[in-house]
Amino acid sequence: MHVIATAGHVDHGKSTLIRELTGMEPDRWAEERRRGLTIDLGFAWTRLPDGCTAAFVDVPGHERFVPNMLAGVGPVPAVLFVVAADEGWMPQSGEHLDALTALGVRHGLLAVTRCDLADPGPATEQARERLRGTSLAGIPAVHVSGRTGAGLGELRHQLDELVHRLPAADPDADVRLWVDRAFTIRGAGTVVTGTLPAGTLREDARLRLHPAGVEATVRGLQALGSSEHQVGAVARVAVNLRGVNLDQVRRGDALLTPDRWLTTDVLDVRLHRAASPASAGTGAEPRLPRDLVLHIGAAAVGARVRPLGHDTARLTLRTPLPLRIGDRALLRDPGNRCICGGLVVLDVRPPRLTRRGAARARAAELDTMDGRPDGAAELRRRRLARADDLRAMGTTPPGPGPWLLDEEHRDELASRLDGLLARHHETHPLDDGMPAEAARRALDLPDPDLLPPIARAAGIALREGRLHKGRSRLPEHVQRAVETIRSALVDHPFQAPTAGELSELGLGEKELAAAAHAGALLRLAPGLVLLPGADEAAVARLARLPEPFTLSQARQALDTSRRVAVPLLELLARRGRTQRQADGTHRVVSPPPAPGNTEGNPTPRR
DSSP states (O other), X not given: OEEXXXXXXXXXXXXXXXXXXXXXXXXXXXXXXXXXXXXXXXXXXEEOTTSOEEXXXXXXXXXXXXXXXXXXXXXXXXXXXXXXXXTOSOHHHHHHHHHHHHTTOOEEEEEEEOTTTSOHHHHHHHHHHHHTTSTTTTOOEEEOOTTTOTTHHHHHHHHHHHHHHSOOOOTTXXXXXXXXXXXXXXXXXXXXXXXXXXXXXXXXXXXXXXTTXXXXXXXXXXXXXXXXXXEESSEEEEEEEESOOGGGOOTTOEEEOTTSOOEEEEEEEEEEEOOOTTTTTTOOOOOOOSEEEEEETTEEEEEEEEEXXXXXXXXXXXXXXXXXXXOEEEEEETTTTEEEEEEEEEESSOOOOOSTTHHHHHHHHHTTOOSOOOHHHHHHHHSEEEHHHHHHTTOOOSSSSSEXXXXXXXXXXXXXXXXXHHHHHHHOTTSSSEEHHHHHHHTTOSSGGGHHHHHHHTTOEEETTEEEOSSOXXXXXXXHHHXXXXXXXXXXXXXXXXXXXXXHTTOOHHHHHHHHHTXXXXXXXXXXXXXXXXXXXXXXXXXXXOSSBOHHHHHHHHTOOHHHHHHHHHHHHHTTSEEXXXXXXXXXXSSOOOTTOTTSOOOBOO
């Protein structure tokens, strides 16, 4: 299916043309048929010569119903622009063209109608001149008469050519269906209609209705009057919803793929202003009112405009909308009943402008942005972002993981972390590293998983929830005490100092733990230390004993007490250097176990 909207001045034959093309009545309401003009949106469809189906959204041409027209044109990729041969270009022709240009509609046909009443040449040239310089410049023109049927065959052929020029929609895209009608059907419940520009709708799929915030289930789907199990874009579709009451939905609401969209009431945009009659030909840029209405899809929301740069602005919306980078919309002044211009969304999560000069700096930054979704560029600007948020903005995250960190920002944080760790060692010299949670809070990281890559960039190890870098430098009084112990153990390496001796040296548990972490002492148990390397020296002595050997034999060989021998043998057994037999005797294991295999089953020495 291909969806095309009509456009043009009131009573120029849009509905008549659709009626002749499709054999269907696009005007749904009796009031519309009675008055002979389209008030609300009408829908009809036909099969084209090559078998494709064209669905038409027939929009009102009267100036009082421009919001209804915008609701129909907003999500549609192509337009059938209608100008009557006997009247030529009219005011609403211009407003419709302003809207189409603002929305970036580039595909279309010019249908010059009522050719049985006047020569279509002058109206055609006038329309072509008006279209020049717009997004619809150069579109093909067809002369037709709805009364006589002249030119309808050529119009069908040109429509066939048009739909083959339209870009293919992405069937896997996240769904955002702007609701343009909502009603109830007895026995079915709430039904909404809209134009699906991308993605695929399926029966039983879960959707989220914005702004009501309720979860809805697709109970049924219809396209072109037929029930379908799924409908892919681009398509006119009617969706029967389960879990939504009629009073919860209205025109301009959106059905969304859950958890894949960000809603925002503050956004930064690039403006493409429409030229006003007063400024036409003067080069002057029209003033932009402060309060306007933003139209996107079928939505119309009040917007407060704050200009930033020469063509950029910040909009504050009265109601949040689900928007993405690159979305096109238009601004309209309802008081003056005119289109002020179009816009491209640059940022849906802009920074606050609170500091002096922030607006000027932001304008300069916006000048570097083109409205094309770029995950790497967004990450550079934001420095730190959730991957899901980048996707919801319409970009592709530039890496794996739930959180992404810009490399330059990561290096800045690594430098800060290095300084934090150095200061922690200065103020807490006996601590076994810095607690990782304290570092996370100091760096204001929103997730603990962000700390490891920052630590790696700084050359800092993260073990058991604490940060370490190299050997800790011991306080001077602890270093002197360690030297005293070292001197005492030179001749008798296994005669560990007693608790009293350690106390006289000013070494408590905290100081001993710090010395062990720094590699200055080997800690066998609380209050029990030897020199580094004493474990391997003990293995060398024990290896000279006949095997198996007893604890008493080991104590005598090591020239030490039971107080030292028991925890030392336990340490050696844990490291796989000795093995305790079932009868309580021991034997040395040789060769030493491979790194990482100290807890395995070592091979006994033969």
